[in-house]
Amino acid sequence: MYISKLQLRNFRNYEYLELPLENEIYIFMGENAQGKTNLLEAAALLSTGKSHRTARDRDMIRINEPFARVKAESVQQDGEHTVDVVLSRSEKKRVLLNGLPISRIGDMIGQIKSVMFSPEDLDIIKAGPSQRRRFMDLDRCQMKKSYFYALNTYNHVLEQRNHLLKLMPAKGGEDTLFIWDEKLSEAAQPIMAERRRFVSKLSPLCERFHYELSGGRESLKAIYEPSVMGEEEELKEKLLSTLRQNAERDIKNKATGFGPHKDDIAFKLGDRDLRWFGSQGQQRTAALALKLAQLELIKEEMGEYPVLLLDDVLSELDAARQERLLGRLEGIQALITAAELSESLKKLPARIIRVKEGRVYF
Numbered sequence: 001m002y003i004s005k006l007q008l009r010n011f012r013n014y015e016y017l018e019l020p021l022e023n024e025i026y027i028f029m030g031e032n033a034q035g036k037t038n039l040l041e042a043a044a045l046l047s048t049g050k051s052h053r054t055a056r057d058r059d060m061i062r063i064n065e066p067f068a069r070v071k072a073e074s075v076q077q078d079g080e081h082t083v084d085v086v087l088s089r090s091e092k093k094r095v096l097l098n099g100l101p102i103s104r105i106g107d108m109i110g111q112i113k114s115v116m117f118s119p120e121d122l123d124i125i126k127a128g129p130s131q132r133r134r135f136m137d138l139d140r141c142q143m144k145k146s147y148f149y150a151l152n153t154y155n156h157v158l159e160q161r162n163h164l165l166k167l168m169p170a171k172g173g174e175d176t177l178f179i180w181d182e183k184l185s186e187a188a189q190p191i192m193a194e195r196r197r198f199v200s201k202l203s204p205l206c207e208r209f210h211y212e213l214s215g216g217r218e219s220l221k222a223i224y225e226p227s228v229m230g231e232e233e234e235l236k237e238k239l240l241s242t243l244r245q246n247a248e249r250d251i252k253n254k255a256t257g258f259g260p261h262k263d264d265i266a267f268k269l270g271d272r273d274l275r276w277f278g279s280q281g282q283q284r285t286a287a288l289a290l291k292l293a294q295l296e297l298i299k300e301e302m303g304e305y306p307v308l309l310l311d312d313v314l315s316e317l318d319a320a321r322q323e324r325l326l327g328r329l330e331g332i333q334a335l336i337t338a339a340e341l342s343e344s345l346k347k348l349p350a351r352i353i354r355v356k357e358g359r360v361y362f
């Protein structure tokens with residue numbers, strides 16, 4: 001799939017932009033702070049419903065303006081679609097799909113599918129587990145609406161349970177806690193099941209791309225690490241019994257110590273866990289393999305590639321890895337930002353768009 005038109009109004013430093021695009025590779029070039037990342041952020045917003053770099057929607061509204069509007073037309077296997085997001089300083093975010101307003105944000109997620117790859121993603125292996133959970137959630141929410149809603153439910157139940165823990169023991173209430181244990185493990189079940197399926201499908205693809213990137217003898221494996229161990233059908237019961245066994249600890253900590261909000265993915269190279277024992281080079285190669293695996297898995301699952309957003313990531317990779325990554329872009333709409341054209345970028349059949357002070361020149 002690809003974005004055929006991107007339209008911004010009062011978004012970040014863009015007063016107005018209308019950018020026609022094709023299913024090709026675009027390189028957005030420009031100096032620092034001109035608006036390159038802002039463009040990719042707009043595309044990510046249309047795809048995931050939120051920014052990849054701020055949790056506050058109003059940050060994206062142009063200074064001194066009351067609202068921002070971001071719209072994209074996309075071409076997909078099943079036809080053309082538009083997604084339209086209006087951010088306001090005083091009202092809730094509004095979303096229109098094909099011109100019609102939707103009441104649940106979840107209904108827009110994944111209408112335009114994208115994979116963002118930025119320098120922080122290169123550190124995903126050595127970063128804390130929350131980054132890896134975010135990776136799973138961003139991918140799964142786009143690919144499965146039911147996952148998005150399950151995650152919302154889980155987070156809501158978790159909040160309630162933590163709220164109760166904060167009031168305890170003054171209020172007593174172990175019985176009430178037991179009820180929330182049940183609800184939490186119930187809500188956790190579909191998330192753990194989907195994450196496990198996801199990581200087990202990713203792992204062989206990671207292995208393949210890692211081999212292509214490194215040619216090494218050791219194979220890379222990605223392994224889902226739920227906060228409680230067990231077979232798929234036992235996970236819910238395992239979580240429930242673990243929550244009960246650790247009730248006292250949770251009450252003391254005033255926080256829930258087990259559940260999907262504590263999950264992780266392990267990356268093993270041979271028998272070495274790269275999270276703790278990888279060199280920076282090994283960790284980055286694994287991160288790159290993971291991103292390529294993600295692209296490929298989305299293609300397998302939906303029959304077409306998502307839009308690839310590469311934000312300043314090439315300058316962080318050596319020439320050989322740049323070539324490997326760029327060598328995989330055939331048939332993918334890629335929006336790439338760069339401060340300058342590296343040798344490998346020069347070889348790409350790409351269109352170059354210059355970005356300066358919130359305007360584009362092509």
Ligand SMILES: Nc1ncnc2c1ncn2[C@@H]1O[C@H](COP(=O)(O)OP(=O)(O)O)[C@@H](O)[C@H]1O
Nearest residue numbers: 012013032033034035036037038059061062063
């Ligand atoms: N809400 C906003 N309103 C106006 N300008 C903004 C807003 N948010 C960020 N900017 C401006 O956007 C520019 C940064 O854009 P960005 O896309 O991150 O740059 P780069 O080209 O380096 O990727 C800066 O000049 C910043 O002042």
Ligand SMILES: [Mg+2]
Nearest residue numbers: 036037312337
């Ligand atoms: Mg930038």
